Amino acid sequence: MNNDGFDSVADSTDWLATPLSGLSAVEAALRCQICKDFYRTPMLTSCNHTFCSLCIRRALSADGKCPLCRAGEQEMKLRSNWSMEEVVAAFTQTRSAVLDFARKPPPALPTRTDTPKRKTDDLVMDDGDEQPSSSSQQRSSKRLRSSARLSKTRGIETTAEMARQEAHVPDPEPTPVEPDDGLVACPICWRRMKAVQVDRHIDTSCPGEPQPAPTPPAQLLRSSSSKPTSLTSVFAPSSTISSNNKPQPPPDRLPALNYSMLRETQLRKELVEQGLSTSGNRGMLERRHREWVMIWNANCDSQRPRRRAELLHDLDVWERTLGSRAPTGSRAANTGAQIRDKDFDGAAWAAKHDTSFKDLIANARRTRAQAQVTTPDEGDGKESSVNETINISDDETKTVKPTVEKVSDTLGLLDTERIVGVSVGDPPTIIQLEEGKESEPVPI
Amino acid sequence: MAQTTAHRRLLGEYKALSTNPPEGITAGPVSEDDMFVWEALIQGPEGTPFEGGIFPAELKFPRDYPLAPPKMTFLGEIFHPNVYTNGVVCISILHPPGDDPNQYEHASERWSPIQSVEKILISVMSMLAEPNDESPANIEAAKMWRENRADYEQRVRDGVRRMLGL
Numbered sequence: 001m002n003n004d005g006f007d008s009v010a011d012s013t014d015w016l017a018t019p020l021s022g023l024s025a026v027e028a029a030l031r032c033q034i035c036k037d038f039y040r041t042p043m044l045t046s047c048n049h050t051f052c053s054l055c056i057r058r059a060l061s062a063d064g065k066c067p068l069c070r071a072g073e074q075e076m077k078l079r080s081n082w083s084m085e086e087v088v089a090a091f092t093q094t095r096s097a098v099l100d101f102a103r104k105p106p107p108a109l110p111t112r113t114d115t116p117k118r119k120t121d122d123l124v125m126d127d128g129d130e131q132p133s134s135s136s137q138q139r140s141s142k143r144l145r146s147s148a149r150l151s152k153t154r155g156i157e158t159t160a161e162m163a164r165q166e167a168h169v170p171d172p173e174p175t176p177v178e179p180d181d182g183l184v185a186c187p188i189c190w191r192r193m194k195a196v197q198v199d200r201h202i203d204t205s206c207p208g209e210p211q212p213a214p215t216p217p218a219q220l221l222r223s224s225s226s227k228p229t230s231l232t233s234v235f236a237p238s239s240t241i242s243s244n245n246k247p248q249p250p251p252d253r254l255p256a257l258n259y260s261m262l263r264e265t266q267l268r269k270e271l272v273e274q275g276l277s278t279s280g281n282r283g284m285l286e287r288r289h290r291e292w293v294m295i296w297n298a299n300c301d302s303q304r305p306r307r308r309a310e311l312l313h314d315l316d317v318w319e320r321t322l323g324s325r326a327p328t329g330s331r332a333a334n335t336g337a338q339i340r341d342k343d344f345d346g347a348a349w350a351a352k353h354d355t356s357f358k359d360l361i362a363n364a365r366r367t368r369a370q371a372q373v374t375t376p377d378e379g380d381g382k383e384s385s386v387n388e389t390i391n392i393s394d395d396e397t398k399t400v401k402p403t404v405e406k407v408s409d410t411l412g413l414l415d416t417e418r419i420v421g422v423s424v425g426d427p428p429t430i431i432q433l434e435e436g437k438e439s440e441p442v443p444i
Numbered sequence: 445m446a447q448t449t450a451h452r453r454l455l456g457e458y459k460a461l462s463t464n465p466p467e468g469i470t471a472g473p474v475s476e477d478d479m480f481v482w483e484a485l486i487q488g489p490e491g492t493p494f495e496g497g498i499f500p501a502e503l504k505f506p507r508d509y510p511l512a513p514p515k516m517t518f519l520g521e522i523f524h525p526n527v528y529t530n531g532v533v534c535i536s537i538l539h540p541p542g543d544d545p546n547q548y549e550h551a552s553e554r555w556s557p558i559q560s561v562e563k564i565l566i567s568v569m570s571m572l573a574e575p576n577d578e579s580p581a582n583i584e585a586a587k588m589w590r591e592n593r594a595d596y597e598q599r600v601r602d603g604v605r606r607m608l609g610l
Contacts, residue, residue, distance in 0.1 A: 009455050013463040033558040034510060035449050036456045055449075059557050062511045063541060067556045070541070321448045322507050 010095070018102035027095075030088050034059060034067060039088045041302040043078040047071040050081050053298035061290060075256070080301055253300045254293045259286045276315070280324040291318050450509040454479040457561050469565045471503070480505045482514075484565055488604060489573040493597040497604035501533070501568075503561065513538045513555035516564065523596075523603050525575040525586035534581035537567045 012027040032039050034055035041053040049068045051059070057075055059067050066073045183192040189207050257270065267285050268278045276292055278285065295314050299305050319325050350357075458472050458479070468487035473479050482503040488494030499522055505514040516538060518531040526534050536553040580586030588596040 009459045011456055011459045011463070013460045016464055036453050036560075055557070058511060062508075063556075065541070067558045070556070317448060321450070 014099060015102070018099070019106065020098070020102040023098070023102075027091070030084075030091055038092055039081075039084055041298060042081040042084040042088070043301060044081045045071075045073050046077045047073065050084055053078070053301040054294060057294040057298055061294065075297070078301075082303065085303060251296075251300055251305060253297045256293060257289065259289075275312075277319070277324075284324050288315070288319070288323060291315060291323070448507075450505065450507060451479050453510060454482075454505060458482075461562060466562055466566055468569060469562070471561055471565060474502075480507070480509075482561070483519075484516075484561075486565060486569055486572070489569055492573045493600035494572045494604060497607060499572075499607075501531075503564075510557040510559070512540055513559070514561070514564070516568065520607050521603055523582070523585050523600050524572065525577050525580045525582055525589050526571055527585075528581045532581070533568060533571075534579065535564075535567060535571050535576075537564055 012024045012031065015021055015024040015027065030038055032042070032050075032052045032055050034051055037052070039050065039052055042050045043053045043056055044050055045056065045066050047066050047069050049066055051067070056067075056073075056078060060073055060075055064072060064074075184195045184198060185192050186198055186201055186206060188202060191201070191206075193201060254274075257267075259267065262270070264282050264285070267282070267289065271278050271285060271289055274289075274292060276288060280288070292311075292315055295311050295318075299311055454473070461469075461471050468489070469484065471482055471484035474481050474483050482505070484501045484503055486499045486501060488497035488499065500519040502517045502519055503514045504517075506512045516533040516535075518527055518533065520531075522531065528534060537555060537559060539554050541554045541556065575586070575589055577586045577590055585596065588599070
């Protein structure tokens with residue numbers, strides 16, 4: 001739980017202070033407009049906008065319109081946007097490394113400018129489209145490899161110096177030149193074919209090992225030794241994805257229920273069948289079921305569906321924040337729930353509110369002293385006044401003396417403070433307060 | 445305790461507003477323990493009678509934020525056609541698209557989950573500069589604004605001066 005992890009919150013504005021401020025816009029485009037997080041299981045609406053699956057399902061169940069353009073939309077029409085998911089996965093994987101790199105002070109400038117190769121690279125980065133297509137192809141393949149090498153050495157040292165050296169190193173292998181015939185080579189047997197045919201070819205007719213090409217283009221033969229790495233790396237992402245998809249068919253979606261047509265017993269039965277809680281009134285049952293259907297169906301969209309237990313955990317979070325166990329809205333009740341939480345840090349809380357506790361105790365003593373002065377001969381009266389001050393946390397604060405009420409207003413957290421004050425604080429002091437009416441107050 | 449969407453999003457918005465704040469606007473949670481109550485400071489836009497003023501406001505977020513909009517209340521005195529005398533701000537971006545009691549707001553101007561604290565505060569800032577007298581929350585201010593602009597501006601300026609303790 002990192003509630004205060006302010007710096008740990010990744011955000012597109014992280015880039016603004018670096019020389020790569022342009023990446024801020026790139027990152028913003030990879031984030032869902034609803035949750036402002038990176039897309040999780042992105043879905044396309046029929047108006048061509050993309051949101052996280054769960055975000056858009058929730059938004060549609062609340063409003064029935066695309067949050068961006070307000071065109072009418074139905075959950076049924078959502079389609080997966082897998083390319084976006086890949087882009088997000090690739091970007092988030094490299095993000096911290098790039099950010100660290102960008103935050104480092106730039107290397108000394110003179111050495112940078114005297115290498116013609118860097119210059120061209122810089123040029124290209126500035127105005128990308130001016131390069132002829134063939135050389136830009138070469139460049140991108142080179143980048144791929146050098147970045148792969150970089151990531152291998154990451155963790156040892158990724159200094160700017162190293163990266164610069166990388167850029168200087170002449171390519172060990174001559175860059176394979178793709179024949180410009182609009183075809184691609186099968187990553188396994190090297191037969192050339194149209195890009196769309198490759199998948200089917202691998203599944204059906206691929207012999208499984210490199211074959212001498214029937215009409216081998218000269219360049220391909222010459223550089224065949226260096227080919228495997230570059231080509232497999234090109235094909236790797238798509239092939240892993242297709243292999244991910246095949247083995248496990250996505251779990252079945254849950255149909256939306258027409259709650260107004262259901263009797264409460266049927267609804268309860270439905271919840272029991274899903275293994276969900278049936279606590280709460282009818283409205284709560286409907287909301288719980290609706291939330292579960294959304295969580296479940298959003299998971300069905302995912303390329304890597306999560307386990308049922310994880311989904312139940314998500315529902316539990318919902319239950320605690322918006323469902324039957326949601327805080328009632330008053331701040332005291334909210335903190336009360338927080339304190340009953342099993343991993344509540346009692347010591348820290350006691351330290352933090354130490355002065356409040358002392359104030360409360362001091363006030364209790366003062367009112368007790370007042371009570372003693374006003375009713376010197378009524379033993380029972382004294383007792384009750386002490387009890388009142390001790391129980392200031394009770395909801396009927398109105399019966400408590402004005403001084404105490406003032407304290408309760410400023411603190412606003414009485415319920416919880418009392419609980420902790422007794423359990424974590426100094427129980428002896430409070431007991432002494434109650435019993436030692438006649439003795440001097442004991443310093444805390 | 446796992447963080448909810450609302451919590452995560454508010455944390456993200458807080459960070460974005462701190463690292464890259466729009467001009468004349470500061471905002472953040474009152475306490476980092478509770479991300480659902482924020483305080484914002486809005487500068488009076490230049491060239492308007494509100495110029496020179498700093499207006500504190502409170503934003504309260506619902507638990508299902510961003511599906512539902514927050515509520516915004518000015519904490520100090522502010523005389524404006526679209527601010528109720530108790531400080532509650534009445535502006536279309538804070539109204540959920542479902543209900544339109546006034547029957548005048550375009551759906552496109554109203555709350556949507558893609559809006560953000562930053563956009564709300566910018567809208568409120570421009571509302572200070574250009575009141576919308578079609579749906580006055582403060583009738584007196586709206587009337588004065590429409591019929592006697594000089595008095596209105598004087599009264600706003602007086603309010604700003606009082607607020608600054610001059």
